[in-house]
Amino acid sequence: MDWIPCPCWGTNGHDENAGEVADRDPVLLVSGIGGSILHSKKKDSKSQIRVWVRIFLANLAFKQSVWSLYNPKTGYTEPLDENIEIVIPGDDHGLYAIDILDPSWFVKLFHLTEVYHFHDMIEMLVGCGYKKGTTLFGYGYDFRQSNRIDLLILGLKKKLETAYKCSGGRKITIISHSMGGLMVSCFMCLHPEAFSKYVSKWITIATPFQGAPGCINDSLLTGVQFVEGLESFFFVSRWTMHQLLVECPSIYEMMGNPNFKWKKQPEIRVWRKKISENDDDTSAELESFGLIESIDLFNSALKNNEV
Known part of the structure; x- marks a missing residue:
C-alpha cells in the first residue's frame, strides 16, 4: 500500500502550511x-x-x-x-x-x-x-x-x-x-x-x-450506564438515565428499521412468568419480539411511566 501523507503536511512530513x-x-x-x-x-x-x-x-x-x-x-x-x-x-x-x-x-x-x-x-x-x-x-x-x-x-x-x-x-x-x-x-x-x-x-x-436496535432496545427497557466500576457512584445512575431516555424523541428515531434487510433480524428476548391457575408454578418461558412486535412490548413496559 502506498504511503499517503497527512493532507496538512508537506511530503517531507513537516507542517508546511501551518497558519495559511x-x-x-x-x-x-x-x-x-x-x-x-x-x-x-x-x-x-x-x-x-x-x-x-x-x-x-x-x-x-x-x-x-x-x-x-x-x-x-x-x-x-x-x-x-x-x-x-x-x-x-x-x-x-x-x-x-x-x-x-x-x-x-x-x-x-x-x-x-x-x-x-x-x-x-x-x-x-x-x-x-x-x-x-x-x-x-x-x-x-x-x-x-x-x-x-x-x-x-x-x-x-x-x-x-x-x-x-x-x-x-x-x-x-x-x-x-x-x-x-x-x-x-x-x-x-x-x-x-x-x-x-x-x-x-x-x-x-x-x-x-438503519437504527441501533440492540443499544436502543436495551436503553428503553433498562436504561444505560456510561461509566462502570467505582466511578459510577459519582455519575448519573442507570435508572436516572432511563427516566430521561423514555421521554426523548431522538432515542425512538434510532430504533431498528423494519424494512432493512438485516443479516440477522434483531429481536428482543424476554423471560416471562407463565400464567397458570397453580400459584406454586414459578416457571417462566422465553418470548421473542421482532422489530414490529417490540413496539407493543415498549407500549406495555412504558405506558405507566411517571416521575
Whole structure:
C-alpha cells in the first residue's frame, strides 16, 4: 500500500502550511447523543450551571434540570420545571461544548478520559494547522430533542453559515459522530440547497442509519450506564438515565428499521412468568419480539411511566 501523507503536511512530513488558512477547507465537528455539554439556567437569570456532564452531584443536577417530558403538541421534550431552560455553551466557536464534557479540574487532574469526547481530534486538527474560529468549528446541541426539530436543524444551518463566512467563503467538511450523522442526514433532506451551498464533504463515524436496535432496545427497557466500576457512584445512575431516555424523541428515531434487510433480524428476548391457575408454578418461558412486535412490548413496559 502506498504511503499517503497527512493532507496538512508537506511530503517531507513537516507542517508546511501551518497558519495559511487559504490552503484548508473549514471543518465542522458534530457530536452524537450525550456528546454535548448542557447548561441549565433560570429563565429570569443570566447565571448558568453545567448539568451534563458533571462528576460531583451528577445525579441530583440531572434530575433537577435534565429530566423532561415529551410534549406531543410541540414536538419538543420540555423540562419538568417550566422556569428552567437548557442551553449549550457556544464558547470556543462551538468546540468547548464537545471537547472535554466535564472540564473541571478534578477530571483533568485524574485524566478521566471517559468524558474526553472530541478532544483528541480537536488537538490533532489544531496541530495540523487548523485554526479555531477560521477553519475549525464545533456544533453541540440538545441531544434530547428530535433530530428533525427546528431548534437543532436551524442551529446547524446557522453554524454552517458562520463557518462559511469566517473561512472566506470556502465549503465545509462535516465530521459527525453517531446520532450527529442522523441529524446531518435530516438537514440534507430538509435543506438541500443550504447543504449544497455550504458543504463540500461529509464524513460520519458510527452513524446508525438503519437504527441501533440492540443499544436502543436495551436503553428503553433498562436504561444505560456510561461509566462502570467505582466511578459510577459519582455519575448519573442507570435508572436516572432511563427516566430521561423514555421521554426523548431522538432515542425512538434510532430504533431498528423494519424494512432493512438485516443479516440477522434483531429481536428482543424476554423471560416471562407463565400464567397458570397453580400459584406454586414459578416457571417462566422465553418470548421473542421482532422489530414490529417490540413496539407493543415498549407500549406495555412504558405506558405507566411517571416521575
